[in-house]
Amino acid sequence: MMTGKEYVESIKKMRPNIYKFGKLIEDVTTNPHTSEHVKSVARSYDYSHNPDYASIYTCKSALTGKVAHRWTTLMDSMESVRGNSDLKRHQYRQSGTCQGATCAGWTGLNALWSATYAMDKDLGTNYNARLKKFMIDEVEGKSMALSGAITDAKGNRALRPSQQPNKMSNLHLVEKRSNGIVVSGYKVQICGIAAAHMVICVPGSGYGESEKDFCVAFAVPRDAEGLTIVECRTGMDRRYEEEGWDVPKNGTITQAWLFFDKVFIPDEHVFMCGEFKYTGKIIGDFAAIYRAAIGACVAGQGDVMIGAAISMARANGLSQKTFQATLNEMAINNELTYTMGIGATALGKQDPSGLWVPSPLQAHANKVLVGRVPYDTKVKCIDIAGGISETDCFPSYADIQHPSYGKKILEGLTAGCDGESRGKMSRLVTWLCNGSGIPGCMHGGGSPDGAKLVVRAFTKWEDFAKDAQRIMGVPEGAIKEPETKK
Ligand SMILES: Cc1cc2nc3c(=O)[nH]c(=O)nc-3n(C[C@H](O)[C@H](O)[C@H](O)COP(=O)(O)OP(=O)(O)OC[C@H]3O[C@@H](n4cnc5c(N)ncnc54)[C@H](O)[C@@H]3O)c2cc1C
Known part of the structure:
Protein backbone atom coordinates (compact mmCIF):
# COMPACT_ATOMS: atom_id res chain seq x y z
CA MET A 1 0.00 0.00 0.00
CA MET A 2 1.28 3.46 -0.91
CA THR A 3 1.63 6.28 1.59
CA GLY A 4 0.15 9.70 0.87
CA LYS A 5 3.59 11.03 -0.07
CA GLU A 6 4.26 8.18 -2.49
CA TYR A 7 0.82 8.66 -4.00
CA VAL A 8 1.40 12.40 -4.59
CA GLU A 9 4.78 11.64 -6.20
CA SER A 10 3.17 9.10 -8.52
CA ILE A 11 0.52 11.62 -9.62
CA LYS A 12 3.18 14.32 -10.11
CA LYS A 13 4.96 12.13 -12.68
CA MET A 14 1.94 11.97 -14.99
CA ARG A 15 1.81 13.75 -18.33
CA PRO A 16 0.02 17.12 -18.08
CA ASN A 17 -3.21 16.90 -20.13
CA ILE A 18 -5.65 18.79 -17.88
CA TYR A 19 -6.72 22.36 -18.66
CA LYS A 20 -8.63 24.99 -16.71
CA PHE A 21 -9.46 28.57 -17.64
CA GLY A 22 -7.71 28.00 -20.97
CA LYS A 23 -4.37 27.02 -19.46
CA LEU A 24 -2.60 23.69 -19.18
CA ILE A 25 -2.14 22.60 -15.56
CA GLU A 26 1.51 21.60 -15.46
CA ASP A 27 1.41 19.97 -12.03
CA VAL A 28 -1.94 18.93 -10.55
CA THR A 29 -0.34 18.38 -7.16
CA THR A 30 0.54 22.08 -6.76
CA ASN A 31 -1.93 23.97 -8.97
CA PRO A 32 -4.62 25.55 -6.71
CA HIS A 33 -7.43 24.27 -8.98
CA THR A 34 -6.51 20.65 -8.37
CA SER A 35 -4.05 20.36 -5.48
CA GLU A 36 -6.70 20.31 -2.75
CA HIS A 37 -8.31 17.25 -4.27
CA VAL A 38 -4.96 15.48 -4.58
CA LYS A 39 -4.34 16.37 -0.93
CA SER A 40 -7.70 14.93 0.04
CA VAL A 41 -6.95 11.60 -1.69
CA ALA A 42 -3.43 11.55 -0.21
CA ARG A 43 -5.05 11.66 3.21
CA SER A 44 -6.92 8.45 2.42
CA TYR A 45 -3.60 6.79 1.55
CA ASP A 46 -2.15 7.97 4.85
CA TYR A 47 -5.18 6.85 6.85
CA SER A 48 -4.66 3.37 5.44
CA HIS A 49 -1.45 3.24 7.48
CA ASN A 50 -2.94 4.82 10.59
CA PRO A 51 -4.09 2.20 13.14
CA ASP A 52 -6.96 4.49 14.21
CA TYR A 53 -8.48 4.51 10.72
CA ALA A 54 -7.09 1.41 9.00
CA SER A 55 -10.30 -0.58 9.51
CA ILE A 56 -12.18 2.06 7.49
CA TYR A 57 -9.58 2.68 4.79
CA THR A 58 -8.29 -0.86 4.24
CA CYS A 59 -9.60 -4.40 4.08
CA LYS A 60 -8.42 -7.90 3.25
CA SER A 61 -8.47 -8.19 -0.52
CA ALA A 62 -10.77 -10.98 -1.75
CA LEU A 63 -8.46 -11.50 -4.73
CA THR A 64 -5.04 -11.63 -3.05
CA GLY A 65 -5.75 -12.17 0.66
CA LYS A 66 -3.49 -9.20 1.41
CA VAL A 67 -4.42 -6.03 3.26
CA ALA A 68 -5.17 -3.40 0.61
CA HIS A 69 -6.55 0.11 0.25
CA ARG A 70 -10.28 -0.54 0.39
CA TRP A 71 -10.95 1.36 -2.87
CA THR A 72 -8.79 -1.10 -4.84
CA THR A 73 -10.66 -4.25 -3.82
CA LEU A 74 -13.54 -6.47 -4.90
CA MET A 75 -16.69 -5.98 -2.80
CA ASP A 76 -17.48 -9.64 -2.22
CA SER A 77 -19.55 -9.47 0.97
CA MET A 78 -22.15 -7.45 2.79
CA GLU A 79 -19.40 -6.18 5.09
CA SER A 80 -17.23 -5.01 2.20
CA VAL A 81 -20.11 -3.05 0.60
CA ARG A 82 -20.94 -1.58 4.00
CA GLY A 83 -17.25 -0.66 4.22
CA ASN A 84 -17.79 1.44 1.08
CA SER A 85 -20.48 3.47 2.90
CA ASP A 86 -18.42 3.92 6.04
CA LEU A 87 -15.35 4.94 4.06
CA LYS A 88 -17.35 7.61 2.25
CA ARG A 89 -19.00 9.01 5.35
CA HIS A 90 -15.60 9.30 7.00
CA GLN A 91 -14.01 10.86 3.91
CA TYR A 92 -16.76 13.47 3.72
CA ARG A 93 -16.20 14.31 7.35
CA GLN A 94 -12.57 15.13 6.59
CA SER A 95 -13.17 17.57 3.75
CA GLY A 96 -16.93 18.23 3.56
CA THR A 97 -17.05 16.95 0.00
CA CYS A 98 -16.63 14.05 -2.37
CA GLN A 99 -13.41 12.17 -2.97
CA GLY A 100 -13.98 11.21 -6.59
CA ALA A 101 -10.72 9.36 -7.22
CA THR A 102 -11.50 6.67 -4.65
CA CYS A 103 -15.14 6.29 -5.57
CA ALA A 104 -16.83 5.82 -8.99
CA GLY A 105 -13.87 4.04 -10.62
CA TRP A 106 -13.86 1.50 -7.80
CA THR A 107 -17.59 0.92 -8.20
CA GLY A 108 -17.11 0.65 -11.96
CA LEU A 109 -14.51 -2.09 -11.51
CA ASN A 110 -16.86 -4.01 -9.25
CA ALA A 111 -19.78 -3.70 -11.68
CA LEU A 112 -17.48 -4.93 -14.43
CA TRP A 113 -16.54 -7.88 -12.26
CA SER A 114 -20.04 -9.36 -12.33
CA ALA A 115 -20.72 -8.39 -15.97
CA THR A 116 -17.44 -9.86 -17.26
CA TYR A 117 -18.10 -13.05 -15.27
CA ALA A 118 -21.51 -13.37 -16.95
CA MET A 119 -20.05 -12.65 -20.39
CA ASP A 120 -17.29 -15.22 -19.99
CA LYS A 121 -19.80 -17.84 -18.85
CA ASP A 122 -22.29 -17.19 -21.65
CA LEU A 123 -20.02 -16.17 -24.51
CA GLY A 124 -16.70 -17.87 -23.76
CA THR A 125 -14.82 -14.55 -23.63
CA ASN A 126 -11.94 -14.05 -21.20
CA TYR A 127 -12.81 -10.61 -19.87
CA ASN A 128 -13.09 -11.64 -16.23
CA ALA A 129 -9.64 -13.24 -16.17
CA ARG A 130 -8.29 -10.07 -17.78
CA LEU A 131 -10.05 -7.88 -15.23
CA LYS A 132 -8.78 -10.04 -12.39
CA LYS A 133 -5.20 -9.66 -13.60
CA PHE A 134 -5.71 -5.90 -13.97
CA MET A 135 -7.18 -5.62 -10.49
CA ILE A 136 -4.43 -7.66 -8.85
CA ASP A 137 -1.37 -6.42 -10.77
CA GLU A 138 -2.29 -2.83 -11.38
CA VAL A 139 -5.15 -1.54 -9.22
CA GLU A 140 -4.23 -3.32 -6.00
CA GLY A 141 -0.59 -4.01 -6.90
CA LYS A 142 0.15 -0.37 -7.66
CA SER A 143 -2.30 1.13 -5.11
CA MET A 144 -4.21 3.03 -7.74
CA ALA A 145 -6.70 5.85 -7.42
CA LEU A 146 -9.41 5.52 -10.08
CA SER A 147 -12.04 7.83 -11.50
CA GLY A 148 -15.18 6.38 -13.05
CA ALA A 149 -16.57 7.67 -16.36
CA ILE A 150 -20.15 6.62 -17.03
CA THR A 151 -21.86 9.83 -18.12
CA ASP A 152 -21.56 10.68 -21.81
CA ALA A 153 -22.12 14.17 -23.22
CA LYS A 154 -25.21 12.40 -24.68
CA GLY A 155 -26.43 15.09 -27.11
CA ASN A 156 -30.20 15.24 -27.64
CA ARG A 157 -31.71 13.28 -24.72
CA ALA A 158 -34.65 12.16 -26.86
CA LEU A 159 -32.34 10.34 -29.31
CA ARG A 160 -30.27 7.18 -28.88
CA PRO A 161 -26.48 7.46 -29.25
CA SER A 162 -26.58 6.00 -32.79
CA GLN A 163 -29.17 8.63 -33.80
CA GLN A 164 -27.15 11.64 -32.59
CA PRO A 165 -26.06 14.05 -35.31
CA ASN A 166 -22.56 13.99 -33.80
CA LYS A 167 -21.30 10.54 -32.85
CA MET A 168 -18.78 12.16 -30.47
CA SER A 169 -21.65 12.89 -28.06
CA ASN A 170 -21.10 9.36 -26.74
CA LEU A 171 -17.89 7.41 -26.24
CA HIS A 172 -17.64 4.79 -29.00
CA LEU A 173 -15.52 2.25 -30.78
CA VAL A 174 -13.63 3.66 -33.77
CA GLU A 175 -11.51 0.69 -34.74
CA LYS A 176 -10.60 -2.82 -33.59
CA ARG A 177 -6.93 -3.72 -33.93
CA SER A 178 -5.14 -7.03 -33.41
CA ASN A 179 -3.87 -5.84 -30.01
CA GLY A 180 -6.59 -3.50 -28.79
CA ILE A 181 -9.27 -0.97 -29.66
CA VAL A 182 -9.42 2.71 -30.58
CA VAL A 183 -12.10 4.91 -29.01
CA SER A 184 -13.41 8.47 -29.44
CA GLY A 185 -16.13 10.58 -27.85
CA TYR A 186 -16.90 12.69 -24.80
CA LYS A 187 -17.49 11.77 -21.17
CA VAL A 188 -18.57 14.63 -18.89
CA GLN A 189 -18.93 15.61 -15.21
CA ILE A 190 -16.30 13.08 -14.14
CA CYS A 191 -15.17 13.48 -10.54
CA GLY A 192 -11.67 13.24 -9.18
CA ILE A 193 -9.85 13.01 -12.51
CA ALA A 194 -6.98 15.25 -11.44
CA ALA A 195 -6.18 12.89 -8.57
CA ALA A 196 -6.62 9.62 -10.47
CA HIS A 197 -4.03 7.32 -12.04
CA MET A 198 -6.57 5.70 -14.34
CA VAL A 199 -10.16 6.12 -15.45
CA ILE A 200 -12.61 3.22 -15.60
CA CYS A 201 -14.95 3.85 -18.55
CA VAL A 202 -18.24 2.01 -18.92
CA PRO A 203 -21.25 2.53 -21.21
CA GLY A 204 -23.53 5.35 -20.11
CA SER A 205 -26.70 3.24 -20.22
CA GLY A 206 -28.13 -0.18 -21.02
CA TYR A 207 -28.05 -0.50 -24.81
CA GLY A 208 -29.51 -2.67 -27.57
CA GLU A 209 -27.88 -4.05 -30.70
CA SER A 210 -28.23 -0.79 -32.64
CA GLU A 211 -25.90 0.83 -30.08
CA LYS A 212 -23.21 -1.85 -30.28
CA ASP A 213 -20.46 0.66 -31.03
CA PHE A 214 -21.19 2.41 -27.75
CA CYS A 215 -20.81 -0.76 -25.70
CA VAL A 216 -17.18 -0.37 -24.71
CA ALA A 217 -15.71 -0.72 -21.23
CA PHE A 218 -12.05 -0.24 -20.42
CA ALA A 219 -9.41 1.23 -18.15
CA VAL A 220 -7.32 4.10 -19.47
CA PRO A 221 -4.45 6.03 -17.87
CA ARG A 222 -5.56 9.56 -17.03
CA ASP A 223 -2.68 10.90 -19.12
CA ALA A 224 -3.16 8.64 -22.18
CA GLU A 225 -2.22 10.04 -25.59
CA GLY A 226 -5.30 11.47 -27.31
CA LEU A 227 -7.14 12.18 -24.06
CA THR A 228 -7.69 15.88 -23.29
CA ILE A 229 -9.30 16.89 -20.01
CA VAL A 230 -10.93 20.18 -19.07
CA GLU A 231 -11.57 20.88 -15.40
CA CYS A 232 -14.91 22.49 -14.60
CA ARG A 233 -16.56 24.14 -11.60
CA THR A 234 -15.75 27.59 -12.81
CA GLY A 235 -18.51 29.47 -10.97
CA MET A 236 -19.21 29.32 -7.23
CA ASP A 237 -16.15 27.27 -6.48
CA ARG A 238 -13.68 29.59 -8.15
CA ARG A 239 -13.46 31.71 -5.05
CA TYR A 240 -12.63 28.62 -3.05
CA GLU A 241 -9.53 28.02 -5.08
CA GLU A 242 -8.05 31.32 -3.91
CA GLU A 243 -5.27 31.45 -1.40
CA GLY A 244 -6.78 33.27 1.57
CA TRP A 245 -7.61 31.96 5.06
CA ASP A 246 -11.28 32.14 4.14
CA VAL A 247 -11.32 29.02 1.94
CA PRO A 248 -11.51 25.33 2.95
CA LYS A 249 -8.02 23.92 3.19
CA ASN A 250 -8.76 20.28 3.70
CA GLY A 251 -9.50 18.98 0.25
CA THR A 252 -12.09 19.89 -2.36
CA ILE A 253 -13.61 18.02 -5.27
CA THR A 254 -12.68 18.42 -8.92
CA GLN A 255 -14.91 17.55 -11.86
CA ALA A 256 -14.01 17.46 -15.52
CA TRP A 257 -14.92 16.81 -19.14
CA LEU A 258 -12.97 14.12 -20.97
CA PHE A 259 -12.37 14.36 -24.72
CA PHE A 260 -11.24 11.07 -26.26
CA ASP A 261 -9.75 11.52 -29.71
CA LYS A 262 -8.78 8.13 -31.19
CA VAL A 263 -7.32 6.83 -27.93
CA PHE A 264 -5.73 3.38 -28.19
CA ILE A 265 -6.71 0.93 -25.44
CA PRO A 266 -4.59 -2.25 -25.33
CA ASP A 267 -6.47 -5.55 -25.07
CA GLU A 268 -5.42 -6.11 -21.46
CA HIS A 269 -7.45 -3.04 -20.45
CA VAL A 270 -10.57 -3.82 -22.53
CA PHE A 271 -13.45 -5.41 -20.59
CA MET A 272 -16.31 -5.11 -23.07
CA CYS A 273 -16.45 -4.46 -26.79
CA GLY A 274 -19.86 -4.73 -28.39
CA GLU A 275 -21.56 -7.20 -25.99
CA PHE A 276 -24.63 -4.97 -25.70
CA LYS A 277 -26.74 -7.48 -23.76
CA TYR A 278 -24.51 -7.05 -20.70
CA THR A 279 -24.58 -3.24 -20.53
CA GLY A 280 -27.78 -3.39 -18.45
CA GLU A 462 -50.51 -6.10 -6.72
CA ASP A 463 -49.54 -7.98 -3.56
CA PHE A 464 -50.14 -4.84 -1.52
CA ALA A 465 -53.58 -4.31 -3.10
CA LYS A 466 -54.51 -7.93 -2.36
CA ASP A 467 -53.30 -7.60 1.25
CA ALA A 468 -55.47 -4.52 1.77
CA GLN A 469 -58.54 -6.25 0.31
CA ARG A 470 -57.94 -9.44 2.29
CA ILE A 471 -57.69 -7.50 5.56
CA MET A 472 -61.20 -6.15 4.92
CA GLY A 473 -62.58 -9.40 3.59
CA VAL A 474 -63.21 -8.04 0.09
CA PRO A 475 -63.82 -11.05 -2.19
CA GLU A 476 -61.02 -11.71 -4.66
CA GLY A 477 -61.75 -10.07 -8.00
CA ALA A 478 -64.36 -7.67 -6.59
CA ILE A 479 -62.09 -4.66 -7.07
CA LYS A 480 -60.34 -4.62 -10.44
CA GLU A 481 -57.98 -2.31 -12.29
CA PRO A 482 -60.10 -0.59 -14.98
CA GLU A 483 -59.29 -1.77 -18.48
CA THR A 484 -57.16 0.74 -20.39
CA LYS A 485 -59.06 2.50 -23.14
CA LYS A 486 -57.57 1.82 -26.55
C1 LIG B 1 -21.75 16.01 -8.10
C2 LIG B 1 -21.80 15.12 -9.27
C3 LIG B 1 -20.77 14.21 -9.47
C4 LIG B 1 -20.76 13.38 -10.59
N1 LIG B 1 -19.72 12.52 -10.77
C5 LIG B 1 -19.72 11.73 -11.86
C6 LIG B 1 -18.64 10.82 -12.07
O1 LIG B 1 -17.69 10.76 -11.30
N2 LIG B 1 -18.70 10.02 -13.15
C7 LIG B 1 -19.73 10.07 -14.04
O2 LIG B 1 -19.72 9.30 -14.99
N3 LIG B 1 -20.74 10.95 -13.88
C8 LIG B 1 -20.76 11.77 -12.82
N4 LIG B 1 -21.78 12.66 -12.65
C9 LIG B 1 -22.80 12.79 -13.69
C10 LIG B 1 -24.14 12.20 -13.29
O3 LIG B 1 -24.08 10.79 -13.30
C11 LIG B 1 -25.17 12.76 -14.27
O4 LIG B 1 -25.31 14.13 -14.00
C12 LIG B 1 -26.51 12.06 -14.16
O5 LIG B 1 -26.41 10.73 -14.58
C13 LIG B 1 -27.57 12.78 -15.01
O6 LIG B 1 -27.13 12.94 -16.33
P1 LIG B 1 -27.14 14.38 -17.00
O7 LIG B 1 -26.43 15.32 -16.14
O8 LIG B 1 -26.69 14.22 -18.40
O9 LIG B 1 -28.65 14.83 -16.96
P2 LIG B 1 -29.78 14.49 -17.99
O10 LIG B 1 -29.66 13.07 -18.44
O11 LIG B 1 -29.80 15.53 -19.03
O12 LIG B 1 -31.07 14.59 -17.08
C14 LIG B 1 -31.76 15.82 -16.81
C15 LIG B 1 -33.21 15.48 -16.51
O13 LIG B 1 -33.83 14.97 -17.70
C16 LIG B 1 -34.38 13.66 -17.44
N5 LIG B 1 -34.18 12.89 -18.68
C17 LIG B 1 -33.02 12.60 -19.30
N6 LIG B 1 -33.24 11.91 -20.43
C18 LIG B 1 -34.57 11.75 -20.53
C19 LIG B 1 -35.42 11.13 -21.48
N7 LIG B 1 -34.93 10.52 -22.57
N8 LIG B 1 -36.74 11.16 -21.25
C20 LIG B 1 -37.26 11.77 -20.16
N9 LIG B 1 -36.50 12.39 -19.22
C21 LIG B 1 -35.17 12.38 -19.41
C22 LIG B 1 -33.61 13.11 -16.26
O14 LIG B 1 -34.35 12.15 -15.55
C23 LIG B 1 -33.38 14.38 -15.45
O15 LIG B 1 -34.51 14.69 -14.68
C24 LIG B 1 -21.81 13.48 -11.53
C25 LIG B 1 -22.85 14.40 -11.33
C26 LIG B 1 -22.85 15.22 -10.22
C27 LIG B 1 -23.97 16.17 -10.05
Missing part, protein backbone atom coordinates in the same frame (compact mmCIF):
# COMPACT_ATOMS: atom_id res chain seq x y z
CA LYS A 281 -25.96 -5.57 -15.91
CA ILE A 282 -23.06 -3.13 -15.64
CA ILE A 283 -25.40 -0.19 -15.08
CA GLY A 284 -27.68 -2.18 -12.73
CA ASP A 285 -24.89 -3.45 -10.46
CA PHE A 286 -23.08 -0.12 -10.58
CA ALA A 287 -26.23 1.76 -9.56
CA ALA A 288 -27.12 -0.69 -6.77
CA ILE A 289 -23.70 -0.35 -5.12
CA TYR A 290 -23.34 3.37 -5.76
CA ARG A 291 -26.83 4.33 -4.67
CA ALA A 292 -26.55 2.30 -1.47
CA ALA A 293 -23.37 4.20 -0.57
CA ILE A 294 -24.46 7.67 -1.67
CA GLY A 295 -26.65 7.98 1.43
CA ALA A 296 -23.45 7.80 3.48
CA CYS A 297 -21.79 10.50 1.35
CA VAL A 298 -24.56 12.99 1.99
CA ALA A 299 -24.76 11.92 5.64
CA GLY A 300 -21.04 12.64 6.01
CA GLN A 301 -21.53 16.04 4.45
CA GLY A 302 -24.57 16.54 6.68
CA ASP A 303 -22.40 15.75 9.72
CA VAL A 304 -20.11 18.60 8.69
CA MET A 305 -23.16 20.83 8.19
CA ILE A 306 -24.23 20.11 11.75
CA GLY A 307 -20.74 21.00 12.94
CA ALA A 308 -20.69 24.16 10.84
CA ALA A 309 -24.18 25.17 12.02
CA ILE A 310 -23.26 24.72 15.70
CA SER A 311 -20.01 26.63 15.18
CA MET A 312 -21.78 29.43 13.33
CA ALA A 313 -24.45 29.71 16.03
CA ARG A 314 -21.72 30.03 18.65
CA ALA A 315 -19.74 32.44 16.44
CA ASN A 316 -22.91 34.55 16.30
CA GLY A 317 -23.00 34.54 20.11
CA LEU A 318 -25.83 32.02 20.49
CA SER A 319 -25.84 28.64 22.20
CA GLN A 320 -26.31 25.27 20.51
CA LYS A 321 -29.42 24.87 22.68
CA THR A 322 -31.14 27.72 20.84
CA PHE A 323 -31.20 25.58 17.70
CA GLN A 324 -31.28 22.08 19.19
CA ALA A 325 -34.61 21.12 17.63
CA THR A 326 -33.37 22.06 14.14
CA LEU A 327 -30.04 20.31 14.75
CA ASN A 328 -31.94 17.15 15.76
CA GLU A 329 -33.83 17.24 12.46
CA MET A 330 -30.52 17.57 10.60
CA ALA A 331 -29.13 14.53 12.43
CA ILE A 332 -32.28 12.53 11.60
CA ASN A 333 -31.89 13.44 7.91
CA ASN A 334 -28.30 12.17 7.95
CA GLU A 335 -29.19 8.87 9.58
CA LEU A 336 -32.12 8.38 7.23
CA THR A 337 -30.03 8.24 4.05
CA TYR A 338 -27.08 6.49 5.71
CA THR A 339 -29.15 3.64 7.14
CA MET A 340 -31.30 3.33 4.04
CA GLY A 341 -28.08 2.52 2.17
CA ILE A 342 -26.93 0.11 4.88
CA GLY A 343 -30.37 -1.54 4.71
CA ALA A 344 -30.09 -1.90 0.94
CA THR A 345 -26.71 -3.53 1.46
CA ALA A 346 -27.98 -5.90 4.16
CA LEU A 347 -30.89 -6.93 1.93
CA GLY A 348 -28.58 -7.53 -1.03
CA LYS A 349 -27.25 -10.83 -2.26
CA GLN A 350 -24.19 -12.38 -3.75
CA ASP A 351 -24.00 -12.50 -7.53
CA PRO A 352 -22.67 -15.77 -9.04
CA SER A 353 -19.42 -13.87 -9.72
CA GLY A 354 -18.94 -13.31 -5.98
CA LEU A 355 -19.86 -9.60 -6.06
CA TRP A 356 -22.22 -8.48 -3.28
CA VAL A 357 -25.06 -6.53 -4.92
CA PRO A 358 -27.28 -4.38 -2.66
CA SER A 359 -31.03 -4.76 -3.06
CA PRO A 360 -32.06 -2.53 -6.02
CA LEU A 361 -35.40 -1.46 -4.50
CA GLN A 362 -33.89 0.08 -1.36
CA ALA A 363 -30.73 1.33 -3.11
CA HIS A 364 -32.75 3.23 -5.72
CA ALA A 365 -35.26 4.45 -3.13
CA ASN A 366 -32.20 5.81 -1.31
CA LYS A 367 -31.10 7.68 -4.44
CA VAL A 368 -34.53 9.35 -4.56
CA LEU A 369 -34.18 10.34 -0.89
CA VAL A 370 -30.69 11.67 -1.55
CA GLY A 371 -32.20 13.96 -4.20
CA ARG A 372 -34.45 15.48 -1.50
CA VAL A 373 -33.34 15.07 2.10
CA PRO A 374 -29.91 16.79 2.05
CA TYR A 375 -31.50 19.93 0.58
CA ASP A 376 -33.58 20.15 3.74
CA THR A 377 -30.40 19.77 5.82
CA LYS A 378 -28.78 22.58 3.85
CA VAL A 379 -31.79 24.87 4.37
CA LYS A 380 -31.62 24.18 8.11
CA CYS A 381 -27.89 24.83 8.19
CA ILE A 382 -28.38 28.19 6.48
CA ASP A 383 -31.33 28.96 8.75
CA ILE A 384 -29.04 28.64 11.77
CA ALA A 385 -26.05 30.38 10.20
CA GLY A 386 -27.77 33.57 9.02
CA GLY A 387 -27.83 35.72 5.88
CA ILE A 388 -24.09 36.16 5.64
CA SER A 389 -23.76 32.45 4.83
CA GLU A 390 -26.82 32.31 2.62
CA THR A 391 -25.76 35.08 0.27
CA ASP A 392 -21.99 34.86 0.63
CA CYS A 393 -22.20 38.63 1.08
CA PHE A 394 -18.76 38.54 2.47
CA PRO A 395 -15.93 40.70 1.12
CA SER A 396 -13.10 38.85 -0.60
CA TYR A 397 -9.81 37.92 0.99
CA ALA A 398 -8.10 40.65 -1.04
CA ASP A 399 -10.51 43.22 0.46
CA ILE A 400 -9.82 41.93 3.97
CA GLN A 401 -6.12 42.58 3.29
CA HIS A 402 -6.77 46.17 2.16
CA PRO A 403 -4.76 48.63 4.31
CA SER A 404 -7.56 51.14 4.76
CA TYR A 405 -10.81 49.16 5.11
CA GLY A 406 -9.63 45.54 5.73
CA LYS A 407 -9.65 46.03 9.48
CA LYS A 408 -13.20 47.38 9.33
CA ILE A 409 -14.36 44.17 7.62
CA LEU A 410 -12.91 42.08 10.42
CA GLU A 411 -14.52 44.37 12.98
CA GLY A 412 -17.85 43.99 11.20
CA LEU A 413 -17.47 40.23 11.26
CA THR A 414 -16.73 40.05 14.96
CA ALA A 415 -19.65 38.68 17.03
CA GLY A 416 -19.51 35.78 19.51
CA CYS A 417 -15.86 35.22 18.54
CA ASP A 418 -13.16 36.98 16.54
CA GLY A 419 -14.03 38.08 13.01
CA GLU A 420 -11.66 35.71 11.24
CA SER A 421 -13.05 32.59 12.94
CA ARG A 422 -16.64 33.64 12.26
CA GLY A 423 -15.74 34.44 8.67
CA LYS A 424 -14.21 30.99 8.20
CA MET A 425 -17.30 29.25 9.53
CA SER A 426 -19.61 31.35 7.39
CA ARG A 427 -17.60 30.50 4.31
CA LEU A 428 -17.81 26.81 5.15
CA VAL A 429 -21.60 27.00 5.45
CA THR A 430 -21.85 28.76 2.09
CA TRP A 431 -19.53 26.26 0.47
CA LEU A 432 -21.46 23.29 1.86
CA CYS A 433 -24.89 24.69 1.08
CA ASN A 434 -24.47 26.77 -2.08
CA GLY A 435 -21.17 25.57 -3.49
CA SER A 436 -19.56 22.20 -3.88
CA GLY A 437 -22.10 20.33 -1.84
CA ILE A 438 -25.30 21.10 -3.68
CA PRO A 439 -24.96 19.24 -6.96
CA GLY A 440 -23.92 15.89 -5.50
CA CYS A 441 -27.40 15.25 -4.20
CA MET A 442 -29.69 15.53 -7.21
CA HIS A 443 -27.83 14.08 -10.21
CA GLY A 444 -24.69 12.58 -8.65
CA GLY A 445 -24.94 8.81 -9.10
CA GLY A 446 -27.69 9.37 -11.70
CA SER A 447 -30.93 11.34 -11.76
CA PRO A 448 -33.76 10.41 -9.34
CA ASP A 449 -36.16 9.79 -12.26
CA GLY A 450 -34.25 6.66 -13.31
CA ALA A 451 -34.20 5.48 -9.71
CA LYS A 452 -37.97 5.95 -9.47
CA LEU A 453 -38.43 3.63 -12.45
CA VAL A 454 -36.56 0.91 -10.55
CA VAL A 455 -38.68 1.50 -7.45
CA ARG A 456 -41.77 1.16 -9.62
CA ALA A 457 -40.49 -2.05 -11.20
CA PHE A 458 -39.51 -3.75 -7.93
CA THR A 459 -42.41 -2.73 -5.70
CA LYS A 460 -45.06 -5.44 -5.28
CA TRP A 461 -48.08 -3.25 -6.05
